Amino acid sequence: MTLAPPRPGARPSPLIETQPMRRPDASSPSVMTRRAWWLVGLNFLIPGSAQILAGSRRLGRIGLTATLVMWTIALLALLTSRLWPTLFYSLANGAALLVVQVVLLAYAALWLVLTTDTLRLVRFVKVGGWSKAGAAVVAIVGLVLSSGGAVYAAQSLIGPAREALATIFGNSGPSVPPSDGYYNILLLGADSGLGRDSMRFDSISVVSVNADTGAVTITGIPRDLQNAPFAAGPMQELYPNGFEGHVSQTCGWAAGMNQLTNAVEVCQPDRGASIYPDAADQGSSPAIEATKDAASGVLGIEIPYYVFVDMKGFADIVDALGGVDITVLERLPMGGGPAYEGQSVDEWATGWIEAGPQHMDGDTAQWYARSRYTTSDWDRMRRQRELQQAILAQATPANVLLRFQEVAAAGEDLVQTDIPESLLPFLTGLAVKAKEQPVTTIELTPEGAGIDPEAPTADDWALIRELIQTTLHPPTATPSPEG
Secondary structure, X not given: OOOXXXXXXXXXXXXXXXXXXXXXXXXXXXXXXXXXXXXXXXHHHOOOHHHHHHXXXXXXXXXXXXXXXXXXXXXXXXXXXXXXXXXXXXXXXXXXXXXXXXXXXXXXXXXXXXXXXXXXXXXXXXXXXXXXXXXXXXXXXXXXXXXXXXXXXXXXXXXXXXXXXXXXXXXXXXXXXXXXXXXXEEEEEEOOOOOOOOOOOOEEEEEEEEOOOOOEEEEEEOOOOEOOOOOOOHHHHHOEEEEOOXXXXXXXXXXXXXXXXXXXXXXXXOXXXXXXXXXXXXXXXXXXXXXXXXXXXXXXXXXXXXXEEEHHHHHHHHHHOOOEEEEEOOOEEEOOOOOOOOOOHHHXXXXXXXXXXXXXXXXXXXXXXXXXXXOOHHXXXXXXXXXXXXXXXXXXXXXXXXXXXXXXXXXXXXXXXXXXXXXXXXXXXXXXXXXXXOOEEEEOOOOOOOOXXXXXXXXXXXXXXXXXXXXXXXXXXXXXXXX
């Protein structure tokens, strides 16, 4: 390869100054072609290196430094997520995600500048044959893959995650330590699309997460459980024996757990604000706080947090995860039930969920959780718990990342909670541990714990609390004495 002759009297140049990348033989098409491919390849693999070799070293140093920093951050993030997942998730808060989003967009812009400058350095008029167009196309494709990928990550992954965190956890209360070694969360399900005057909870569960091992226990509470005792607080002061003797026909509420919204909000002139004055400021409501106190009184454990799941959003999250796999035990009808007494199921059913293994989309899963006219409420509770476990199994990190946009969008409509964002990283770390363990379920039904929800007694409340304690804190076997 022929080099340009040095200027008379010039001082010896550094080694890079004598290389054909910076001072090529522009009269040789083969030299310029090889140089073009090297510059385009280096710009894609190590942004900034093309400028170090053939252009502005200052711009090259900026690009090369930014590239090395990005690689280092990515490597540290990967190692942290594998070795110290709790620390990794603790950094994934709204402020940190905003910084990551800005950095990715800035790096994408820098890569665009570097690619444009690289195309200038190539000097296509001197490149021979098909490489004139080929090198340009490869450079542009590389720009789309690299810079476009950074923009996609910032806008389609990081952006929705930050917005979802702000929407779901933006109005929550203070963080509290685990109670007796567990984080207990009230899980409520209801259908806001039924045109009801007030929201009645169709599904009531308590999720207990072991603060050390991540082991999960889900306790299903029948929505029609009568006269539930309240934990110490304002509702216990108003109703020391539960709702026994306080049923209101004029306000339209009975003694069941699912009537708490009517009892606390609809029948109160201030919508329950005087009973739970801090509820709204902590991302909750008087009805939800009353349900916490009732569930806490029934189970004998502290329940500081809740998660409310809208059934329409539930269907969206199932679709976002790509569906769930369920083995259906018996044929179930879909539809809102009979329009008049005596109407047969074949007349009102809009479709059927057949028995056997099923891969359910959101709509089918929603009807699977709702269907109750041909089975019992206890069976419906079992199916709801089955779906909860199926969603937990489907929500693997890889699957969530693959469908992140859909999951984040569904999550904003699906969930309301008072879990503080500061606690989310720790709970997420526990969720990783929970994946490795089976979920324990308790059903407070005649078929499950032997409880009659329609006529519970004081002995039943004692039995339930003992069952919860032995499940969450199983007795340690005493070693037998030697000899």
